[in-house]
Amino acid sequence: MGIETDILAPDHWEAALAALDWQVELGVADWVVDDPVDRYGLPERLTPAPAKAAVEPPVATAQADPVAEAQAMAAAAPTLEALREAITAFPHCEIKKGARNTVFADGNPAARVLVLGEAPGREEDLEGRPFVGRAGQLLDRMFAAIGLSRTAPDPEMALYITNVLPWRPPGNRDPEPEEIAMMRPFLQRHVALVDPDFIVLVGNTPCKAVLNQTGILRLRGQWAEAWGKPVLPMTHPAYLLRQPAAKREAWADLLSLKARL
Numbered sequence: 700m701g702i703e704t705d706i707l708a709p710d711h712w713e714a715a716l717a718a719l720d721w722q723v724e725l726g727v728a729d730w731v732v733d734d735p736v737d738r739y740g741l742p743e744r745l746t747p748a749p750a751k752a753a754v755e756p757p758v759a760t761a762q763a764d765p766v767a768e769a770q771a772m773a774a775a776a777p778t779l780e781a782l783r784e785a786i787t788a789f790p791h792c793e794i795k796k797g798a799r800n801t802v803f804a805d806g807n808p809a810a811r812v813l814v815l816g817e818a819p820g821r822e823e824d825l826e827g828r829p830f831v832g833r834a835g836q837l838l839d840r841m842f843a844a845i846g847l848s849r850t851a852p853d854p855e856m857a858l859y860i861t862n863v864l865p866w867r868p869p870g871n872r873d874p875e876p877e878e879i880a881m882m883r884p885f886l887q888r889h890v891a892l893v894d895p896d897f898i899v900l901v902g903n904t905p906c907k908a909v910l911n912q913t914g915i916l917r918l919r920g921q922w923a924e925a926w927g928k929p930v931l932p933m934t935h936p937a938y939l940l941r942q943p944a945a946k947r948e949a950w951a952d953l954l955s956l957k958a959r960l
């Protein structure tokens with residue numbers, strides 16, 4: 700069997716696909732160069748570049764302030780649709796470049812409960828909706844247990860779901876403080892437009908963004924007040940998938956929300 704035929708054999712292309720999937724999982728989103736580099740030819744290409752002027756002429760551009768720009772763009776959005784467009788047009792958050800979709804929100808904007816997560820993962824980035832992967836399926840089951848669902852038309856039984864960051868961080872790394880800070884004005888406007896009765900913060904990142912606190916295992920279950928709303932920190936469903944024993948406390952937190960509703 701020749702080499703070409705070997706490469707076409709299913710076990711080869713399945714292995715190649717698995718390797719590609721693995722790289723995507725790590726956050727690889729782009730090829731580094733368009734054309735293959737002939738490294739043997741490299742020395743010939745290393746002809747010295749024309750000498751530059753000793754001093755580069757100053758570039759007179761005003762330094763952008765991403766937070767101030769986000770505040771202005773968010774304040775100018777009168778509706779959720781306008782806010783979605785403003786976020787999509789916001790140029791300063793680097794992780795946007797590696798994302799396939801801007802993941803804005805899902806569920807019923809008339810819901811009494813807004814669930815705030817961290818950032819899209821791989822499935823969410825591909826689908827363009829928050830919490831659709833394994834953690835999202837657990838989140839749906841958890842809230843269904845107290846009679847709430849993102850597909851319910853009745854605001855009393857509905858959920859609205861969004862994230863602190865609308866773009867997937869590469870390799871699912873934690874959001875950087877600067878990323879949270881520049882997206883916070885959009886988030887605050889999002890909450891104001893939806894105007895829920897309660898906000899559930901799932902995990903550390905939303906606690907950082909809304910309460911400026913971290914330490915979810917200490918914060919969980921303790922009601923707080925932020926942005927004029929009662930907020931309830933809870934452990935993230937991804938954590939519950941890893942630590943099933945923590946589901947008992949999460950259940951207590953859900954019952955506490957149900958009692959308030």
Ligand code: URA
Pocket residue numbers: 816817818819820823828829830831832834835862
């Ligand atoms: N985890 C989150 O915090 N948000 C999502 O949308 C998916 C996973």
